[in-house]
């Protein structure tokens with residue numbers, strides 16, 4: 001229950017961190033909030049030769065809402081969850097962050113770490129997928145912008161980031177005027193990883209749904225729910241469309257069985273949670289994300 | 291062995307210098323190098339809350355930080371919350387309302403309870419249960435812990451919300 005030996009560096013700038021990553025490559029691990037990595041070090045499930053602690057890189061911690069929302073990778077989950085700018089732009093984000101672990105976890109855990117770690121039961125990768133977010137990755141070779149779906153593909157505990165890349169920023173495009181959201185998950189205790197969960201963002205033109213984006217977690221990987229989305233767009237809000245979307249969500253969801261529940265149970269959960277999330281979204285009458 | 295690093299941590303109001311290997315967790319440094327064994331280790335992977343401390347005033351898991359990351363930081367452990375022999379209201383309430391049995395979870399519970407009340411001076415039982423769900427107790431069944439935190443909240447707000 002103690003980490004194996006590693007060398008430790010604490011760079012103070014992005015440039016220094018990128019140089020260290022270029023030098024150490026696959027032997028190195030970035031240490032962000034440590035809320036996933038330190039348990040793995042303690043269990044020796046991870047044994048990096050070199051740890052690059054980016055907690056001292058102040059320029060990775062910011063929230064800027066200027067058209068699109070930009071959040072620095074090292075922004076703590078507590079700061080993301082309590083930010084008025086984030087809540088104003090995308091209220092689904094604080095709704096999701098409130099369900100991540102406990103206060104003590106969110107005080108250290110970071111948005112970049114949550115995305116890079118890509119736990120299939122984590123809230124944020126799925127929420128950010130539904131919001132069409134992109135991430136910025138930097139290395140000594142330059143910068144890339146990667147859409148959330150291309151970052152995650154169908155991976156779990158892994159992304160398409162390269163060994164020498166640092167995730168630096170999450171960018172989320174502005175919400176469509178008048179869009180509303182629902183966020184539902186089922187966990188055995190508040191703060192536990194969810195058995196299944198869904199974020200739904202819809203836009204309506206009167207009562208006709210013009211846009212629907214759904215992201216689900218708790219399956220084998222975070223995913224959009226295209227069949228559910230297709231069932232919604234063009235339909236009137238209400239029970240019939242939401243039931244069709246729930247069934248579509250169950251068909252799309254990559255459910256898996258484990259000690260906490262069978263795949264069948266999880267598919268049922270995602271169906272029910274999708275209907276509830278859509279009811280929440282359509283219940284925000286006159287409310288908007290603006 | 292990687293070389294030891296020197297760090298200075300402000301612990302319960304006093305600067306302390308320690309020399310630690312980078313792989314040493316803050317929890318282990320608190321217990322072994324600082325000699326403050328009130329911080330307990332139940333799981334060492336973030337799920338039990340026994341190792342909860344305040345880092346620059348915010349609750350964190352000391353088992354999920356490295357000691358070298360606390361260089362220059364201010365930490366508060368269970369040893370640092372009483373005022374001499376005068377117990378903190380949260381400690382008095384746990385004693386009075388039987389918020390502990392074996393006491394293993396108690397240091398983490400008390401610091402988590404202080405954190406809850408510092409943000410919400412009058413928490414409902416439901417809010418206390420949700421906020422403190424990350425702290426596990428094997429003995430009490432939680433009822434008495436919730437009552438203790440509520441009682442302490444009343445005292446702390448009457449004293450002006452002192453944390």
Ligand SMILES: Cc1cc2nc3c(=O)[nH]c(=O)nc-3n(C[C@H](O)[C@H](O)[C@H](O)COP(=O)(O)OP(=O)(O)OC[C@H]3O[C@@H](n4cnc5c(N)ncnc54)[C@H](O)[C@@H]3O)c2cc1C
Nearest residue numbers: 030032033034035036037101109110113114116122167336
């Ligand atoms: C008790 C407990 C309960 C939890 N419950 C939940 C939950 O309900 N939902 C949830 O989503 N999460 C949960 N978590 C996980 C928590 O949210 C983590 O904080 C998060 O998954 C990882 O973020 P971190 O900043 O701590 O990253 P770290 O642990 O520091 O890093 C995680 C991984 O990401 C890599 N990494 C981190 N930052 C970068 C970067 N900028 N660039 C490249 N690679 C990077 C690291 O190298 C490492 O491989 C829980 C954790 C605990 C201990």
Ligand code: FES
Nearest residue numbers: 332333334339353
């Ligand atoms: S010992 Fe740190 S949370 Fe259990």
Ligand code: FES
Nearest residue numbers: 391392427428429
């Ligand atoms: S009093 Fe024994 S674990 Fe809580």
